[in-house]
Amino acid sequence: MTALLAMRDLCAWYGASQVLHGVNLHIEAGEAVALAGRNGSGRSTLAKAIMGFVRTRGVIEFAGRSLTGRRAFEIARLGIGYVPEQRDVFPTLSVRENLQLGLKPRGMRRAPRVTLDDAFALFPALRERARTKAGALSGGEQQMLSVARALLGDPDLVVIDEPTEGLAGQVVEQLAAALKLLRERGVAMLLIEQRLVIADRLASRVAVMGHGEIVFDGPLDLFRHRPDVMHEWLGVG
Template sequence: MLTVRDLHAYYGKSHILQGVDLDVGTNEIVSILGRNGVGRSTTLKAIMGDPAPQGDIVFKDRPIAGFKPHDIARAGIGYVPEERAIFPSLTVEQNLLLGLKPGQKEGRWSVDETWRLFPQLRDRADAPGGALSGGEQQMLTICRTLMGDPDLIMIDEPTEGLAPQMVERIGELLQEIAKRGISILLVEQRLVIAMRVSHRVYVMGHGRMVFDGTPDELMANEKIRQEWLEV
């Protein structure tokens, strides 16, 4: 589905990504783990074209490095930023409908599916997005991206700052997304959630991947966990 090789990215003169390699297969949930500041979020942003990437990015057998972000979205990659970026003055339903692409036919996700899975959003369909709790805004942002029917969705820190109950709901949503044939590339700080939902995990350190394997393989690798994950 997605292949990234020797990916480099810069913010000004700062060399953030220093040769990132990663793969995401069809129907696969892949998580990028690591401490803050190692380049996890920048990896997702570079795949989306901002900052400009240097290296090879192939999505569904099509090179996309150098494409504009909107063209990458139209190619079938959805992106949920860490800051959520909902429109606070628009209603919940209006925010969802903004996720539809021009001329799009019915996809794997719909407004009705959102209401079914998240009755609390249905109950607040006419409320402004800015009136939602942080967890509700996170669900809204993910579902808005799904309305565009991506084949791959990249999600940056979906559980940050959320209450434990809402963290569980986000975990359930990620598994529901994968069941519908949508691949997921996840940046996640909570090791427990990432290990539970992921098929494979990467550990990132200093702008490159230092581990690639299954959750069980990571749990068995105490050296990697101590050096790159544990405080």
């Protein structure tokens, strides 16, 4: 069976600087994969490569279609949601306007897995601040907004880069609940976390990056019994 997302011998560059050195990784439909690694290992670059933000060589396929050469909005319309580490909300637009930008064009819509009402139920703070400009939100509220906007695009796969970084415990729990809802509704997930704060509650598989390559890829239970991997590539142990 063809994987939902498949990367083979994937290399990527920022200018003349090569960051990814032959990444091989796949994600099946409905599967959640945690991507771990130290800062500078290439995790965020891999996310940007999937979304078409960096120069690449090699194979990136989604649902059997090549993503090479496609622009970010085209990739999003194919069914990939992206939550960047920097959140990237539109600061001069209201919360509601930011969320509406996440909706697919009318002609492309099916019955959505997550509705605007779902998003407000998951993140009550967004409902309360629906008319507030996104630039006036706290960091945690902006992260909620970024995640909710990605969900409203009705993706088959969502790529989430460091969703819990710098957030209070209560906000982390809300994010975990939102991502759990996604999993229950069949959305696949690439969850990038250095410390696996919530990934171990959501993912069935862990991939670890080091020096721009995948150095471990296996079930979560196996990862937990590999202190050598944790110590060498994550600095844990």
